[in-house]
Amino acid sequence: MISKIFVLLFAIVLAVIGQTTKPICNIRCGTQYVPVCVKQDDGIVREFNNACLLALYNCLNRQSLRPNATCVKDIVREAVQDALRKSQRLPSDSSFQGRAIRDFVDALRRLIRSL
Numbered sequence: 001m002i003s004k005i006f007v008l009l010f011a012i013v014l015a016v017i018g019q020t021t022k023p024i025c026n027i028r029c030g031t032q033y034v035p036v037c038v039k040q041d042d043g044i045v046r047e048f049n050n051a052c053l054l055a056l057y058n059c060l061n062r063q064s065l066r067p068n069a070t071c072v073k074d075i076v077r078e079a080v081q082d083a084l085r086k087s088q089r090l091p092s093d094s095s096f097q098g099r100a101i102r103d104f105v106d107a108l109r110r111l112i113r114s115l
């Protein structure tokens with residue numbers, strides 16, 4: 001009887017320790033910025049610098065989050081590409097306004113290359 005109680009207590013202690021200690025995760029991640037994003041249930045989009053860091057987060061927190069949201073970087077890229085497509089339909093002229101638009105388009109091109 002007493003030994004059964006001890007076994008039960010031991011099992012409870014193990015279960016509590018298992019829940020409170022962080023799992024050991026042998027995952028080494030680089031710092032490359034290739035973001036992946038997960039939309040939480042509260043609507044907040046959580047960004048991880050790369051897929052490896054998401055895997056590490058999942059391991060440490062015993063979760064299985066999968067990328068299921070668009071990252072800000074990709075939203076900006078899409079918006080810039082859209083602006084560039086539209087700019088190609090603008091009439092080209094040598095007026096000051098035309099030059100200002102071309103300068104702006106060049107700035108967008110540089111931005112999109114840096115993303």
Ligand SMILES: *[C@@H]1O[C@H](CO)[C@@H](O)[C@H](O)[C@H]1NC(C)=O
Binds near residue numbers: 041066
């Ligand atoms: C994205 O994944 C998270 C975690 O797995 C989930 O809670 C959330 O509902 C998902 N969101 C969408 C938009 O699928």
